[in-house]
Amino acid sequence: MDNCLGRKIRMDYKQKVTAALTAALDGQLTADEISNKIERPKTSDKGDLAFPTFTLAKVLHQAPQQIAKDVATKLDTTGFEKVEVVGPYLNFFFDKNTFSEETLKTVLTEGADYGKNEEGAGGNVPIDMSSPNIAKPMSMGHLRSTVIGNSIAEILTKNGYHPIKDNHLGDWGTQFGKLITAYKLWGNEADVKRDPINKLVEYYVRFHKEDVEHPELDDEAREWFRKLEAGDPEAHKLWAWFREASLQEFSQVYEELGVTFDTFNGEAFYNDKLEEVVQILKDKNLLVESQGAQVVDLSKYDLNPALILKSDGASLYITRDIATALYRDRTYAPAKNLYVVGSEQAYYFKQLKAVLTEIGLPSASKLQYVPFGLITVDGKKLSTRSGRIILLAKVLEESVKLAGEEINEKNPDLPNKEEVAHQVGVGAIVFGDLKNERTNAIDFVLADQLKFEGETGPYVQYAHARAESILRKAASVDVKAGGNEISDPEAWDTIKTLADFPATVKMACAELEPSVIAKFAIRLSKTFNKYYAHSKILAEDAELSARLALVKAVSTVLKESLRLLGVQAPDEM
């Protein structure tokens, strides 16, 4: 990874520091070596950027402290407020006035485009995301894939890519054989019409209960799925009905989350493209028979063989995923091909990538598995079959309800209460999911999700609402970025944080990690809240206009950060 991205520091100033040091060191270290060692001090009193001299100690055979002193005397410090020597460190302090003015002017001029870059050069990036299973309710696991995928899409766009959000619906596979079998045995049309998903799940769960004692049910299910794949009219009709009814329920959740998709090419979409997959594998001599099934040997990748066709000739998950990769390759010529799927499928994606590499698919190397941590309850995996599920719709409902209660208590005169309750309630859940590194596993506790204080979505939303409130009250004041220094020291951290946004956007993209943005949003909110508590922004003095420029910039960047996470930013709450 690019070193500059990893540090989240102020690029321009880092270059200035590098240049000054390169000149002072007179070739003892290259500019790159210097740049790599520059770091951000932990606390503001140690300056804005620092250079530790330890590495020079080896080259010069001198004590780092002495080196720091020597270098400092040779250093050209124009453009900096000061450079301090503290032990083995050289601490650089920026010229606050210039830095503030430049930063605020940039944010105000660029507005919502601040932080944007064109690194992606418009490259297509299909994202396999959300992917709920037909006839099963969406649970918290699907929330993760949905909101992570959605945020990554926004982040990619901000970095100049062209994401294609693909809801790779689980609308095919043996479970439909089971479902059809169960429906034909115990189902009835009226029940399903009234309450589609719940009824279908009921049948599904019952199937798994009964097949323990009646294993012949499994044979029947397999037969139904085989018929479905063969285009049997009855099977197809039931399948289409289940699918449509499920999609309608899903769309409500998506609307609530504010997530849209570019395509809904579920697994069924690839059904007629599987023959070609098998043909290609045959042509390349990759397919071998093993225990009656057709497999691709992956021993040279140190992986187990990939099972392509079952012994009864039916397709599997990987068969359809190969078809998907093929389709994406031809349709999009992807710059990246992303799969936002739970971390328990890590091994599977290694296999998939290996098979695609064997096939020689041009975009095989672009396949990037974007795992996220498992959600458990009481440390156990969720399972529709066993009834251990967390219904996403319920969680959102609870959160919105609680947000409504908070509003009634804290801001009862708010005009659009319901809308804001929705924005805050849903925002809390989405932000909560994206806040931490996506591979962290989550043991679900409802009360943990319903938090609106501290490092949460509402905290960031609140900081934004406060900023907007000030701007409303100061509507008549001319907001200018330049001209005046903001003498308040509390403002400095806020301005420096604002300046970190572009590098943060890049890092989030490089790591496909929404938490990088979330963490930034918290940091910016924190510095702003501190500033807000510390000084009176609307005081009538010479710096008023500059302070308002800062408030405006904070509001802009907070709103944009939240947008990148798929969270709304109400102006009042």
Next chain:
RNA sequence: GUCGCAAUAGCUCAGCUGGAUAGAGCAACGGUCUUCUAAACCGUAGGUCGAGGGUUCGAAUCUCUCUUGCGACACCA
């Protein structure tokens, strides 16, 4: 059994490429609303960074071994 991921404060987590006294939030305790929204701010308390070795001037960070937890290991997805 093999492979993968993890282990940091009571809880949930940060800790960027090894660097200056290991940081937040929640919970606990105390303080701050006649003044821009107290969903906020300030303070107190709380940690031999799972254990042991190695590399290094320097290790929570890199490496090895072990322990514990979770996950994956072909006819589910």
